[in-house]
Amino acid sequence: MPSVTFEHVTKRFGEATVIEDFDLQVADGELLVLVGGSGSGKSTILRMLAGLETVTSGRIRIDNRDVTDLAPRDRDVAMVFQDYGLYPHMTVRENLSLGLRLRKIPRHEIDRRVAWAAGVLGLEPLLDRRPKALSGGQRQRVAMGRAMVREPKVFLFDEPLSNLDAGLRAQMRIEIGGLQHRLKTTTVYVTHDQVEAMTLGDRIVVLAEGRIQQIGRPIELYLSPVNRFVAGFIGTPSMNFLVGRLEEHGEKVFTTDGGRVQLAGKKLSTTTVGSPVTLGIRPEDLRIVLGTESAHHDGMLIGQVVLVERLGGTSHVHFEVGPHRMMASVSTDALPNVGETINVRVPAERVHVFGADGKALA
Amino acid sequence: MRAEQKSGTLMAAPYAVFLLVFAVYPILFALALVFMQWDLVTTPAFAGTDNIRLLMNDGRFWRAVANTFVFLSIHVPLQIVTALALALALNRQLVGRSFWRAAFFLPVVISGAVVAILWSNLYATDVGLINRLLVKIGLAPVPWLTDPRTAMPAIAVMVTWKNVGFYVIIYLAGLQYIPQSCKEAIEIEGASAWQRFRFLTLPSLLPQTILVVTLSTINGFQLFIEPYVMTGGGPLRRTYTVVLYLYNNAFAYQKMGYAATIGVALALIIGIVVFTQRRLLGKAEAL
Amino acid sequence: MLLRRIALYTGLGVAAITFIYPFLWMASSTFKPPVEFGSLALIPDNPTLDNYRTMWARAPFGRALMNSVFVATTITLAVLVFGSLTAYAMARLNFRGRPALNAATIAVLMVPGQLTLIPLYTLIVQIGWIDTYAALIVPYLFNATAILMLRQFFLQIPQSLIDSARMDGMSEPRILFTIFWPLSKPVLSIVAIFTFMGAWNEVLWPLLVVREQSVMTLPQLLTVFALGGGAGTVGVLLASAMVLVVPVVIAYAFLQRNFIESMAGSGIKG
Numbered sequence: 056m057p058s059v060t061f062e063h064v065t066k067r068f069g070e071a072t073v074i075e076d077f078d079l080q081v082a083d084g085e086l087l088v089l090v091g092g093s094g095s096g097k098s099t100i101l102r103m104l105a106g107l108e109t110v111t112s113g114r115i116r117i118d119n120r121d122v123t124d125l126a127p128r129d130r131d132v133a134m135v136f137q138d139y140g141l142y143p144h145m146t147v148r149e150n151l152s153l154g155l156r157l158r159k160i161p162r163h164e165i166d167r168r169v170a171w172a173a174g175v176l177g178l179e180p181l182l183d184r185r186p187k188a189l190s191g192g193q194r195q196r197v198a199m200g201r202a203m204v205r206e207p208k209v210f211l212f213d214e215p216l217s218n219l220d221a222g223l224r225a226q227m228r229i230e231i232g233g234l235q236h237r238l239k240t241t242t243v244y245v246t247h248d249q250v251e252a253m254t255l256g257d258r259i260v261v262l263a264e265g266r267i268q269q270i271g272r273p274i275e276l277y278l279s280p281v282n283r284f285v286a287g288f289i290g291t292p293s294m295n296f297l298v299g300r301l302e303e304h305g306e307k308v309f310t311t312d313g314g315r316v317q318l319a320g321k322k323l324s325t326t327t328v329g330s331p332v333t334l335g336i337r338p339e340d341l342r343i344v345l346g347t348e349s350a351h352h353d354g355m356l357i358g359q360v361v362l363v364e365r366l367g368g369t370s371h372v373h374f375e376v377g378p379h380r381m382m383a384s385v386s387t388d389a390l391p392n393v394g395e396t397i398n399v400r401v402p403a404e405r406v407h408v409f410g411a412d413g414k415a416l417a
Numbered sequence: 418m419r420a421e422q423k424s425g426t427l428m429a430a431p432y433a434v435f436l437l438v439f440a441v442y443p444i445l446f447a448l449a450l451v452f453m454q455w456d457l458v459t460t461p462a463f464a465g466t467d468n469i470r471l472l473m474n475d476g477r478f479w480r481a482v483a484n485t486f487v488f489l490s491i492h493v494p495l496q497i498v499t500a501l502a503l504a505l506a507l508n509r510q511l512v513g514r515s516f517w518r519a520a521f522f523l524p525v526v527i528s529g530a531v532v533a534i535l536w537s538n539l540y541a542t543d544v545g546l547i548n549r550l551l552v553k554i555g556l557a558p559v560p561w562l563t564d565p566r567t568a569m570p571a572i573a574v575m576v577t578w579k580n581v582g583f584y585v586i587i588y589l590a591g592l593q594y595i596p597q598s599c600k601e602a603i604e605i606e607g608a609s610a611w612q613r614f615r616f617l618t619l620p621s622l623l624p625q626t627i628l629v630v631t632l633s634t635i636n637g638f639q640l641f642i643e644p645y646v647m648t649g650g651g652p653l654r655r656t657y658t659v660v661l662y663l664y665n666n667a668f669a670y671q672k673m674g675y676a677a678t679i680g681v682a683l684a685l686i687i688g689i690v691v692f693t694q695r696r697l698l699g700k701a702e703a704l
Numbered sequence: 705m706l707l708r709r710i711a712l713y714t715g716l717g718v719a720a721i722t723f724i725y726p727f728l729w730m731a732s733s734t735f736k737p738p739v740e741f742g743s744l745a746l747i748p749d750n751p752t753l754d755n756y757r758t759m760w761a762r763a764p765f766g767r768a769l770m771n772s773v774f775v776a777t778t779i780t781l782a783v784l785v786f787g788s789l790t791a792y793a794m795a796r797l798n799f800r801g802r803p804a805l806n807a808a809t810i811a812v813l814m815v816p817g818q819l820t821l822i823p824l825y826t827l828i829v830q831i832g833w834i835d836t837y838a839a840l841i842v843p844y845l846f847n848a849t850a851i852l853m854l855r856q857f858f859l860q861i862p863q864s865l866i867d868s869a870r871m872d873g874m875s876e877p878r879i880l881f882t883i884f885w886p887l888s889k890p891v892l893s894i895v896a897i898f899t900f901m902g903a904w905n906e907v908l909w910p911l912l913v914v915r916e917q918s919v920m921t922l923p924q925l926l927t928v929f930a931l932g933g934g935a936g937t938v939g940v941l942l943a944s945a946m947v948l949v950v951p952v953v954i955a956y957a958f959l960q961r962n963f964i965e966s967m968a969g970s971g972i973k974g
Contacts, residue, residue: 107601128607140598144620153616154606205606424876425799432790433805435846440812443823450822457829506716519960520720523727526956526963528905530923531945534930535730538938546729549744578723586968639818641908646927660818660908667822668912677822684819 058083058241059104059209064113066099066265073099074265077113081209084239086232088256090246090288096265097245098213104243105211106130117208133202134211137218139194141186147197148182154205165204172200175234192223199231203238210235210242216251228254249289253277261285283413286335292371294407295341295381297334301408309334309408313377314356319403323416332416335407338384343372344398345391355398356381360391374399450677457673468678478679481659482686484569488658489637491573496633497626499581504588505618518589522582529579533646536575537562540647562648565655572643572656580636584629591625592618627698631691638687659683727949734943741939755939762934764917765947768925772948775840775921776903782845783899784892790846791854792880796866812848821912828913839913840921844903850895853969857891858884897959897966904952922948 059081066074074096081087089097102108104115106127114123122130133154141150151172155165173179176196186194195215202210215231216224232255235242246252252259253273261268261276261284269276269285280286286294299311307323309316309332316334344355358374358381370390372383374397383399391397408416451468455461472478507517524532539546540561548558561571595618603617641660644650650657659679666676728746734755736748759765794802824843833839861884869879885892910924917925926944928934935941956963 105601105605107604127601127605128609130605132605134602134605136598136602138596138598140596140602142599142603142617142620144623153603157607157612157616201602201606421797421876422799425793425797425802428789428793428797428876429799429802429805431786432846432851433801436805436808436812438827439824439843439846440808440815440820443820443827444815446823446826447819450826455826457826503719506712506719511716512713515961517716517720518964519956520723522960522964523723523953523956525967526901526952527727528907528923528948528952530905530907530927530930531949534926534941534945535726537930538730538733538942539726544741544938546726546744553744582723583968586964590968635816639816642927646930649931663818663821664908664912667825673822673826680819680822684816687816 057081058085058118059243060114060116060119061100061104062114062116064100064103064115065111066096066103066108067111072265074103077265077267079260079267079270081241081243082257083241085257086235086242086244086255088244088246088252088259089262090249090252090256090259091262091268092247094264095262097247097262099265100262101211101213101243101245104209105132105134131205131207132209132211133205133207134213135195135198135202135215137214139186139198139215141194141197141201143186146183146185147178147189150186150197151178151182151200151204154201168204168206169200172203175203176200191219192227195219195227199234203234206240208241210240212242212244212246214246216246216248224251231255250291253289259289261288279415280335280407281415283333283335283409283415286407286409286415290337292338292382292384294335294337297336297376297379297381298331299334301328301330301332303328309406311377311379313358313379316356316401316406317403318406318408323408331411333409333413335409336401336405338371338382340402340405341381341383341385342400342402343383343385343389343391344400345389345395355400358397358399360393360395360397363390363393365390372397447677447681450674451681453674455673456671458671461674464674468675471675472678472682477654477657477662478659478682480654481657481662484655484657485638485640485659487569487655488573488576488640489634491570492577492637493630493633495573495577496581496584497629499577500584500588500629501622501626503581503585504592505614507585508589508592518582518585521585524579525582527579529642530646532575532579533643537647540571540575563652565653568648568652568656572640572647576636576640576643580633584633587625587628588622591622595621623698623701627695630694630698634690634694635687638683638690659686727953730942730949731946733939734946736939738937738939741937755937755943759935759940759943759947762936762940763925763929763944764920765922765925765944767918768920768922769947771837771919772904772922775837776900778841779844779903780896780900782841783847783850784896786846787850787854787895788880788885788888788892789877791851791858792876792884794851795855795858796861796863797876809848809851813852821908825912833913835914835916835919837919840910840919843909847895847899850899853891853895854888857888861887893962894966894969897962898969901952901963901967 057080059079061077061079064074064077065072077100089100091097099108103110106122106125110123114121116122117130117132142153145153148169151169152165155168169182173182176199178193178196178200181189181193181197186197189197198215212231216227219227228251235255244251244255256273258270258272259276260270263284268288269281271279276285276289280289283296287296297309297311299309301318301323302308302310302315307318307328309318311334356376358376360372360374361380362373364371364373365387368387369384370387372385372391374381374383376399381399410416452464452466453461454464454467503521507514511517538544542548542558542560542563545561547561551558559567561567599617599621600613603613608616639660640658641664644656644658644661645664648656650661660683663676663679663683666672666679732746732748733741735751735753737750737752737754740748740750793799794806828834828839833842865883866879869883874882905923906921907923907927910921911927914920914924917928920928926948929944930941935944
């Protein structure tokens with residue numbers, strides 16, 4: 056039985072339709088990430104699940120119970136906010152326990168839960184402090200603790216790591232992931248950061264303009280994006296895109312100003328031949344061959360290096376193929392120099408082809 | 418830098434002179450006057466601690482101080498409750514919000530003398546609007562300003578009415594500072610409307626409440642025009658205020674030394690009361 | 705949900721009525737003949753201007769109105785100009801004694817006016833300024849709250865503007881009035897409003913230093929009129945109150961936002 060269900064949920068703000076016909080099922084115990092840019096609707100969806108926004112049409116169910124018309128307090132969910140939402144005039148202990156006190160849970164049970172959460176999150180020495188005496192990371196933990204003690208059906212996270220610096224974010228990511236695994240509580244997690252999505256999510260929902268672009272496990276989205284948006288959104292550094300056409304020379308070939316790429320073994324319908332398409336290839340899938348043997352028929356592109364970014368073990372080589380600017384992510388062992396001409400091998404099995412409408416063709 | 422110094426000194430000098438003449442000198446002279454007797458006509462005479470001793474035993478003065486406490490005991494709680502209630506009501510999406518806000522703030526900008534005269538007539542026992550309304554709904558008219566038991570409370574209600582708009586603005590500003598996420602968090606945690614108010618809104622507004630208490634208290638000790646116009650200090654001196662007494666001593670009785678003593682005593686009393694209030698309330702803030 | 709909205713607006717409506725109705729009642733009473741006075745109706749059966757005519761004849765309200773306008777305007781202008789000069793010096797010019805002046809200004813705000821009332825009064829008497837405009841105006845030429853507010857604002861104006869102006873050879877006052885003032889419209893209007901309103905409504909000080917009716921300010925004359933029984937009827941008395949109130953209400957109707965910002969802001973500081 057799915058833990059959370061969205062059925063044909065639509066949300067309108069006045070004239071503007073922000074979410075259209077949204078369907079989703081979240082499995083019990085799953086950590087589902089909603090990821091997208093600003094305006095994609097991800098926060099709105101989360102807030103509708105929390106009950107902080109009304110649903111224009113459609114139903115939302117938690118554990119098969121229709122909660123669409125219920126107030127937030129009756130839904131048995133707990134939320135972690137981007138700015139944590141800690142009560143400034145209460146101590147950490149009071150912050151953690153307020154929800155339980157409001158529900159008249161017996162004192163000894165409150166103490167037990169608070170002690171447990173404080174233990175798990177390392178908050179014991181902070182229990183008598185006020186939020187303003189805590190660091191960002193500590194406040195974040197208190198916010199999570201507050202959600203944990205409620206032992207709710209669903210955890211909701213609204214960009215909880217956005218206000219932390221990069222190092223802390225990486226660390227907290229791991230902690231949140233580990234925690235969720237231990238607690239096995241269904242979690243819906245909203246972020247704009249695709250790295251967070253990829254590392255945390257059991258499944259990821261990529262959103263743009265209120266519509267689902269793709270749902271799937273991280274590796275699925277990485278290997279088989281269904282459209283150009285998802286392909287460009289998932290994966291760091293982001294995918295290279297070349298606009299060109301398909302030709303047939305025995306096997307299908309992608310041509311563009313400056314080069315052609317063999318697409319051996321790719322199943323594309325004959326109707327796509329001649330039409331404009333976009334080729335996508337990830338920087339980490341490109342191989343640079345030094346030397347100037349022109350070898351078009353090997354599916355190589357010829358490019359001129361314009362910039363080399365040395366990042367340590369890996370480096371980014373920026374090069375131009377005709378009018379196109381591309382980037383390859385390669386090991387630092389054998390790097391070309393700026394101005395050099397290079398051959399770039401584009402492995403056909405890693406290539407993505409997108410039609411004029413953005414949808415993946417193969 | 419020299420030029421800057423010169424300009425600075427020149428530009429600030431008039432103010433410095435003004436402060437000396439109209440602030441420093443009066444404060445020092447007030448303290449000096451405490452020890453003098455002077456009717457403005459004859460030369461001032463040294464009076465030692467006479468004024469102080471007289472003041473300590475002056476029934477009228479302490480009556481006035483007691484009256485002020487009666488006033489404050491009604492005015493301050495009433496002010497907090499009314500201003501807070503109105504601010505909560507106004508703190509939402511409302512049609513014509515600036516109209517409502519303007520309506521409540523109107524009496525703040527009106528002269529105290531006008532408000533006093535207006536309410537004298539509203540409170541008038543026979544033809545006053547309030548009693549006429551009471552009679553209309555079947556209740557007996559109340560001699561608001563002539564009954565010693567109701568006179569000061571009546572003034573307290575009027576002053577609350579006059580100033581509430583000002584405190585509504587203060588509370589409204591405070592309400593803006595409550596983070597949206599806190600409001601949403603407490604809702605998700607299961608708070609009813611009353612619990613939200615008790616555990617989040619009210620504690621968050623403690624600084625504003627302290628401000629309301631302090632300003633209303635200072636205002637209460639400075640009451641003058643209201644009793645002056647409405648009751649002259651009666652009935653039975655129940656609305657006699659310290660500033661009224663000060664004024665009478667200066668203007669009517671021509672006792673400058675004694676009037677100055679009252680002024681200094683008032684400043685001290687205000688200082689002590691406000692300090693104590695802040696201490697007690699400040700403790701609440703730290704809790 | 706809808707029920708709550710209705711209850712809210714009803715509650716607000718009732719509250720708003722208690723705040724506005726008394727003024728409406730006051731206004732309508734001024735147009736009622738004595739026989740109708742006290743009736744609950746807002747529109748008089750026989751409207752009359754008699755009350756106003758009587759009031760105008762019995763006491764120099766026209767004169768008092770002009771006095772109030774003159775005094776309040778002069779004080780406001782002085783506070784704005786002198787206050788700006790002082791605040792500018794305190795904010796942007798380094799001179800010896802600046803910290804002391806600052807401390808003194810804040811200290812002055814902590815002392816209740818009643819303490820200095822008598823000495824100021826005796827000072828006025830001794831200089832011989834009783835019954836003069838000087839007595840009404842001079843003690844208010846500088847306003848500590850205004851100076852602090854202006855100073856606070858002036859601190860935020862970028863130094864580069866001053867530096868380039870100085871290099872162009874501008875004198876400091878010139879810099880203040882040609883560069884700072886245009887940038888300071890919000891704070892200047894706030895100061896103008898609360899200073900003007902304070903001066904317009906001030907009544908205790910005039911009651912002390914002015915006895916001569918021709919020099920009295922409007923609220924003062926109104927008070928004297930009310931207590932002296934010169935009004936005779938309530939209608940006449942309220943008519944005199946109207947003269948004081950109507951200009952303020954009209955200004956308020958147009959500028960209520962500025963009024964609220966100004967008086968609330970100054971109150972919190974003071």
